Each structure stands twice: as C-alpha cells, then as structure tokens.
Amino acid sequence: MNKIRNLCIVLGDQLNLDSALFDEFDANQDLIWMAEVIEESTHVKSHPQRIALFLSAMRHFAERLQNQGWQIHYHALSKKHIQSPSSLAESLSKFLSENSVNNILVVLPGEYRVLKQLKTTANQFKHRLNVLPDRHFISLPGEFSEWMSQRKKPVMEYWIRHLRKRTGILMENGQPCGAKWNFDAKNRGNFGKKGPGLLVEAPIFSKDNITQDVLEIVADLFANHSGSLDSFNWPVTHKEAQQALADFIENRLALFGQYQDAMWFDEPFLYHSLLSSSLNLKLISPLEVIQATEQAYRDGQAPIEAVEGFIRQILGWREFVRGLYWHAMPQWKTWNHLDAQKALPSFYWTGKTDMRCLQQSISQVLEHGYGHHIQRLMVTGLFAQLWETNPIEVHEWYLAMYVDAVEWVELPNVLGMSQYADGGFMASKPYVATGKYIQKMSPYCSQCPYKPEESIGDKACPFTTLYWAFLLKHETEFSQHPRMALQIKHLANIDDVKREAIQHRVEFLRETL
Structure with a gap:
C-alpha cells in the first residue's frame, strides 16, 4: 500500500x-x-x-x-x-x-x-x-457573496461595472472606455438579404494520436448518443486555445459586436469566438482572453462596441452566472415557477421538424455540439419555454448537447435566463417573443411553411401561437410586471373568438408536433 x-x-x-x-x-x-x-x-x-x-x-x-x-x-x-x-x-x-x-x-x-x-x-x-478556491475566475473568492449581501436582487450590469472598476478592464482614468458602460444598442444587427458575405473559416486543429484514440473509444462506447463526431474540431490544449484566440481577434472580432445576435442558413459559427469550451475546460484563462481582446481595441483592430460586447460575455455573464450558481444551489434545481410540465419535444434529439429555425439550430448542435447565444436563448430555449417544457428536461438537454456545457454556467442560463424557472431571480423577465423576432434576426422564415405574423390558421407560426397562449395563461401574473406589462396590454386587442382559436391551435400543435 x-x-x-x-x-x-x-x-x-x-x-x-x-x-x-x-x-x-x-x-x-x-x-x-x-x-x-x-x-x-x-x-x-x-x-x-x-x-x-x-x-x-x-x-x-x-x-x-x-x-x-x-x-x-x-x-x-x-x-x-x-x-x-x-x-x-x-x-x-x-x-x-x-x-x-x-x-x-x-x-x-x-x-x-x-x-x-x-x-x-x-x-x-x-x-x-x-x-x-478556483483561481481561474476573475472575481475573488467570496467577492460575489459580499456583493450580493448589499443588494436585494442581482443585476449583471452592476456586477460587471463593479469588476471593471476593481480590475481596470476597459477603463481609462476611472471612466469606461468609449465614455459608456454598455454598447448593446449597437450590437443587434442582422445580415439583411445579402447575408454575411465571405467568412474566414475557423482554424482546423490536427487530430494527434491521443485525439484519434479518444474518437474511436467514444464512437464505440457511446454509439447510441445523439450527435455526430465527424466534424470534431475543438481545441484540446492550451496552445490550440491560444491559436483559436488569435484567429478570432484577427478575423472575426471587429464584426462580432454588430452581428453577435444574427443567424444565417448553414453558418453555425459566423463571427463568434468559439472559445467557450476552452474557457470552461480552463485550457485558457479568461484574463488572457480579455487582455488580448482589449489590446486589439487599443491597437485600433476592433471598435469599442465589439470589444465591450465580447468582454461583457466573459467578465459579465460568465462571472455573474457562476456567482449565482453557488449562491442558489442546490435549491435552483427544484424551482419551476411557471409550473411547466410538458416533455421536451422529440425533435430536439433529431432535428426533424418543419420549423426551419429549429431545424437549423438543432441540426447544427447535432453536427457540431455548438450554437451561439441567440440560437440557445431565442430559438431552442424560447420554443421550450413557450411549449411549457419541464425546465429540468430543458436543462438536461443543454447540459448534454453543447460541448462547452458545465453545470455552473449552463444551469443558470437555462433555468434562469431561458426558462424563467426561478421566477425572476436571475433575469428580470421571461424572454418570450413571437416568430417575428426570429424573422428579424435570420432568414429562416423565408424558407419555412409557417408565417411569423400569424397566430391562428394552418400557416400560423408555432412560436407566435404559443407566445399568445403563454401571455393568456400568465396574464394575471405579468399584468403589473414592469417589463412585461406592455406585452400583456396587447391582449386587450384579442377578442374571445380569437382567444378560443389560439387555444384550439395550441391543442392541434400538441397533437401533431
């Protein structure tokens, strides 16, 4: 011994x-x-x-x-x-x-x-x-708990300002670079009819003997798991993660901000960094990524809105959700504020649906194990919420299907941000919308049999039908909500005949989808 x-x-x-x-x-x-x-x-x-x-x-x-x-x-x-x-x-x-x-x-x-x-x-x-303690993160041990103790409710915007002031990240003489804390308003662009244009392909990482052996073992042991191994191309070392970072800064960072929410046919990566898996496995440190990105701004390689938007995801959301996770676990898994009890539709495991946005978003997850934040929040997550899916089933799908999923980051984003299972502990409102949002941010609707502006009838977009059904069901709860009240007010324009038609359409969708 x-x-x-x-x-x-x-x-x-x-x-x-x-x-x-x-x-x-x-x-x-x-x-x-x-x-x-x-x-x-x-x-x-x-x-x-x-x-x-x-x-x-x-x-x-x-x-x-x-x-x-x-x-x-x-x-x-x-x-x-x-x-x-x-x-x-x-x-x-x-x-x-x-x-x-x-x-x-x-x-x-x-x-x-x-x-x-x-x-x-x-x-x-x-x-x-x-x-x-985990020194990978920028927030110090106990820092989030101390910050939370001074507030009734956590708000990410104030958390990132706190961290930027302490660390000096994107700060000049005590003030935020660009004279603003937040450039979100400039980071909501879509590609228009012409599309994203010529995109620089992400770097290809060679598969050495270690990776080849792993791929053979996974193919043998987990052959019945949903998803393909064929396109595997993720950094598996610190050196490769550094290569991915350098490639992002050179080829995609400058346009990342403007198009970070946009989607396009058969383009899973667009201007995104593809660094989340490397960060979450700690192949590369968030400070290394942030410093390189900030330097690109100071060298004139990328505008402030792109750099601030990117750093916000790492210094803001990433640190914020980790703090929330350890603050609220294990209770978070028991929360189901909207009492959603439906099963996750089976097409989440196959991509086989005639809803073009879901077909595109799920198929790329099956092929690459990846989807960017809008596809996660406002396509797959949105539909799961409108479908009234049990939030634990949604959480388990996200944890299983994305290569960058580790529970501390995935669970708050899904159960809190996406599904509102926590009743607003993390996000200030349910992120619900009709199919028109997807039409604005992507071309998917142009090749879909459904019409995003219609809520009833054979061509009605399921997102739109389910959106109005969601508001009708939760009308009382959200009628006085500061960020939902305006959406609820639109229900006044829906008469009893249309309300009944929406419910009939929902019943049809539940039987057929």
Missing part, C-alpha cells in the same frame, strides 16, 4: 497549470489523480463531441503534467470497459481502499453533484475533502 501526502484530484474541467492544487505540489510525496468514468457521459446522455473534447483535453493535460516529472494516477476508459468503475465515487473509493492517503485536495468543482459525490466518498474513508 502506497503512502501519499496529498492526493490532488484534477477534474475534466480543471485543466490549468496555475491551479491552486499545484501551489505546494511535491512530486516526491504527492500524487495527481484523474479518472475517466462512464457516469460523467451518461448522467445526461452527452453529445459524442462533448465527451471526446473532455477526454482528449484531459489526456493531453495529463501528458503535459507527466512531462514535468509529476506522478499521475490516471484511469482511462477503453473499449473494454465492462469492469471499469462507473462513477467518480466508485473510482475514487477503489483507489482509497488500495492506498494510504493523508489529505485529499480538489479545486471547487463546476458542478454541485460532483462536489457532493467527492465529499461523501472522502467521508466514507474518514477523510475531509480539502476544497481549494
């Missing part, structure tokens, strides 16, 4: 060398512990590209640590996996039963479930799990 001073657990989304886990690491006394287990890919039935990304990135990181001479216990999946431990708890239990360990260390996981599992396992072996 081996004697180990510190058993240092590295999880699949903690692949950063500057982790607090390594501050006092001694290769003569300590051991790094990493494990690939089936449960992490099946507790939600994950997209094969999401599984492959995690496994390949983990193996590359382990190789990097081994090259430094550090000792690693690495449990790897293989095609012959029948007797392998199925969960992190089982794998860790097996190791602890065979080795003498003084201390167990882990950086705060990105998921409450994993933290609970590790604590329970350590306790079974009479150990205390030493949970270290």
Whole structure:
C-alpha cells in the first residue's frame, strides 16, 4: 500500500497549470489523480463531441503534467470497459481502499453533484475533502457573496461595472472606455438579404494520436448518443486555445459586436469566438482572453462596441452566472415557477421538424455540439419555454448537447435566463417573443411553411401561437410586471373568438408536433 501526502484530484474541467492544487505540489510525496468514468457521459446522455473534447483535453493535460516529472494516477476508459468503475465515487473509493492517503485536495468543482459525490466518498474513508478556491475566475473568492449581501436582487450590469472598476478592464482614468458602460444598442444587427458575405473559416486543429484514440473509444462506447463526431474540431490544449484566440481577434472580432445576435442558413459559427469550451475546460484563462481582446481595441483592430460586447460575455455573464450558481444551489434545481410540465419535444434529439429555425439550430448542435447565444436563448430555449417544457428536461438537454456545457454556467442560463424557472431571480423577465423576432434576426422564415405574423390558421407560426397562449395563461401574473406589462396590454386587442382559436391551435400543435 502506497503512502501519499496529498492526493490532488484534477477534474475534466480543471485543466490549468496555475491551479491552486499545484501551489505546494511535491512530486516526491504527492500524487495527481484523474479518472475517466462512464457516469460523467451518461448522467445526461452527452453529445459524442462533448465527451471526446473532455477526454482528449484531459489526456493531453495529463501528458503535459507527466512531462514535468509529476506522478499521475490516471484511469482511462477503453473499449473494454465492462469492469471499469462507473462513477467518480466508485473510482475514487477503489483507489482509497488500495492506498494510504493523508489529505485529499480538489479545486471547487463546476458542478454541485460532483462536489457532493467527492465529499461523501472522502467521508466514507474518514477523510475531509480539502476544497481549494478556483483561481481561474476573475472575481475573488467570496467577492460575489459580499456583493450580493448589499443588494436585494442581482443585476449583471452592476456586477460587471463593479469588476471593471476593481480590475481596470476597459477603463481609462476611472471612466469606461468609449465614455459608456454598455454598447448593446449597437450590437443587434442582422445580415439583411445579402447575408454575411465571405467568412474566414475557423482554424482546423490536427487530430494527434491521443485525439484519434479518444474518437474511436467514444464512437464505440457511446454509439447510441445523439450527435455526430465527424466534424470534431475543438481545441484540446492550451496552445490550440491560444491559436483559436488569435484567429478570432484577427478575423472575426471587429464584426462580432454588430452581428453577435444574427443567424444565417448553414453558418453555425459566423463571427463568434468559439472559445467557450476552452474557457470552461480552463485550457485558457479568461484574463488572457480579455487582455488580448482589449489590446486589439487599443491597437485600433476592433471598435469599442465589439470589444465591450465580447468582454461583457466573459467578465459579465460568465462571472455573474457562476456567482449565482453557488449562491442558489442546490435549491435552483427544484424551482419551476411557471409550473411547466410538458416533455421536451422529440425533435430536439433529431432535428426533424418543419420549423426551419429549429431545424437549423438543432441540426447544427447535432453536427457540431455548438450554437451561439441567440440560437440557445431565442430559438431552442424560447420554443421550450413557450411549449411549457419541464425546465429540468430543458436543462438536461443543454447540459448534454453543447460541448462547452458545465453545470455552473449552463444551469443558470437555462433555468434562469431561458426558462424563467426561478421566477425572476436571475433575469428580470421571461424572454418570450413571437416568430417575428426570429424573422428579424435570420432568414429562416423565408424558407419555412409557417408565417411569423400569424397566430391562428394552418400557416400560423408555432412560436407566435404559443407566445399568445403563454401571455393568456400568465396574464394575471405579468399584468403589473414592469417589463412585461406592455406585452400583456396587447391582449386587450384579442377578442374571445380569437382567444378560443389560439387555444384550439395550441391543442392541434400538441397533437401533431
């Protein structure tokens, strides 16, 4: 039985060398512990590209640590996996039963479930799990809780201003660059009839032996999971993540702001950075990304509205939702404010629907494991909300199907921002709209059998029908809501005959879609 001073657990989304886990690491006394287990890919039935990304990135990181001479216990999946431990708890239990360990260390996981599992396992072996702060983030340990304690309700706009003032990011002489905090109004452009024009393709990352082996294992073990492996092209190392960042700054950042909300046929990436998976697995730090982006603004490579809009997503939303996640878990998963109970439509797993916007948005998720924030919020998320889908089913689909999904960032965005399951704790209103919003931001409606301006009849857009049904159902609750009252007032223009027709159309949709 081996004697180990510190058993240092590295999880699949903690692949950063500057982790607090390594501050006092001694290769003569300590051991790094990493494990690939089936449960992490099946507790939600994950997209094969999401599984492959995690496994390949983990193996590359382990190789990097081994090259430094550090000792690693690495449990790897293989095609012959029948007797392998199925969960992190089982794998860790097996190791602890065979080795003498003084201390167990882990950086705060990105998921409450994993933290609970590790604590329970350590306790079974009479150990205390030493949970270290996660220095990957820009907000300091306890900073969000302190900020929250001074407010009745969290508002992201004030949070990002707080962080910008403390860090000096996009600040000049104590004032925001460009003399404004927020350039959102300039970042809502669409492509018009001509489309996005010639787009520079994202960089292609070669698949080395590690990635090739992973792709074969994933194809074998998870063949019945929805989604394709064919287009796998995600950074799996820090170096590749840096290449992706440089490519974004050179080729897409300048137009990112103007077109960040726009959509187009068969163009999944457009002007987006494709860095979220690298950030969430900690292949690259948010500060590294922000500093490079800010430097591009100061060098005249990109306008302030593009740079502020991009940094807002990382310094603002990303830090904000992480703070909210740990502030409200585990209660958040129990919230269902609108009492939505319907099952998620089966076409979310196949992309087979005649609604062109959903067909495009879901098909690209199946092909690439990716969709940008408007496709997530205002297409797939919007329809799920209007359909009155049980929010946990929506959450599990997003967690499973997007390569960048880690629960701390995915759950607040879905259950809070997208589905309003928290009753407004995170977002100030339900993000509901008719099909006209999708028509404004994309060309999808031009090739769809439904008409976004119609709510009843054979050509009525399901989004529009369900939108009015949503308002009718929740009329009382939102009639005095400061941001929903205007939408509710439009119900006065709908007479009883049309209200009944909308309900009949909803019943038809539920039977046929």
